[in-house]
Amino acid sequence: MPLEKSPMRAPAGRIAELADQCVQCGLCLPVCPTYALDRNEAESPRGRIAIASALARGLADPTAELRDHLDHCLGCLNCEKVCPAHVQYSQLLVETRAMLGPSARRPRLLLALLSRPAWLRTLRRLGDRVALPRWKDWLARRLPALSPWRAALRSLPATTPTAHFQSSRPGGNRPRLALFPGCVASVDDAEAQQAAITLLQAVGFQVSVLPAFCCGAMDLHGGATAPAEQAAENVRRAWTASGATELLSVTPGCLGTLRRALPGVDVLDPVQLLATYAESLCFRPLAQRVALHLPCTQINVARTDADVLQLLRRVPMLEVTPLPRPPHCCGAAGSHLLEFPARAAQLRDATLQHVAALEPRELLSSNIGCRLHLAAGSDRHGRTWPTRHPLTLLAEQLIPAH
Incomplete structure (x- = not known):
């Protein structure tokens, strides 16, 4: 699978440079969920690195088939954890998808809805009024089997949680923390976010809550560069206004994107701090x-x-x-x-x-x-x-x- 190496202009050159770090040892294959599913080299990290390299160097056309192999990747990063060459697979995947742009199959309207908490909360309240959770399966069965809307309906919770964040007490000499609520999480994980505040207060931290909006993770990983960068700018503005010293998210899926938007800032899972003070x-x-x-x-x-x-x-x-x-x-x-x-x-x-x-x-x-x-x-x-x-x-x- 070795490919010819040659100087390239960014961003294709950066993708080729990242791909060249792979030594093709295959240690990533046993830990890759999609390779386990398909037993197809193109559905492995090693195969996707080769595809990204070929696309960046102009040695392959971005066909729908090649695009699907890249988009099937879950971004779980099991491969990065075991890679002896320390390939920056996450960065390579993000940059390759950005080079290709968003997929034609991307459900733009649905994702726009999910990334706007105010819209989502309003529609969820309307759904509760018409008892949508009770007949969502009936409605889902009338949609095409592979429809994103069908999958979204199936995932709809039975009830809509109500977010009522309590004001945090002063935290003494502890660092001041800010909690990032996110988009879907700000609606459907409000209880966990309040739980994090309660537990952190119990060990003496002061916690403020940032406005609820999308961190841009789905856009970033979907190749939608412009909205992802706008979301990152929103994160930077909210963080600066918070006056906090550390940023938290109860949703691990947001952490990587928040860290990308805020280099040099401690962006943490609350359990990391809580474990430090577990004896309390x-x-x-x-x-x-x-x-x-x-x-x-x-x-x-x-x-x-x-x-x-x-x-x-x-x-x-x-x-x-x-x-x-x-x-x-x-x-x-x-x-x-x-x-x-x-x-x-x-x-x-x-x-x-x-x-x-x-x-x-x-x-x-x-x-x-x-x-x-x-x-x-x-x-x-x-x-x-x-x-x-x-x-x-x-x-x-x-x-x-x-």
């Missing part, structure tokens, strides 16, 4: 078994999987079992569950088989997209596991200090 937190016993789904971004971007486990295991009598990895990925991957619903369902069903084997009382996952995707799959298979963010469980069991 006391929890009520909870005698039940839970399955813990660790999102790819929590393991490979936030790298807080051990922190989540440490905190959950402080709850007396709680039996916590993480789902096996790798190469398992639930298939949500941002907008992947909308653009490739059949592939996403295959990956999700494999994940849910592992959940079923554990016979848990509930399923925990830190990423809202993963959680909605998994909940939709469990509903379709007639299973009744409640799903929630680990922080929500921890806040519910917290014994307040007196």
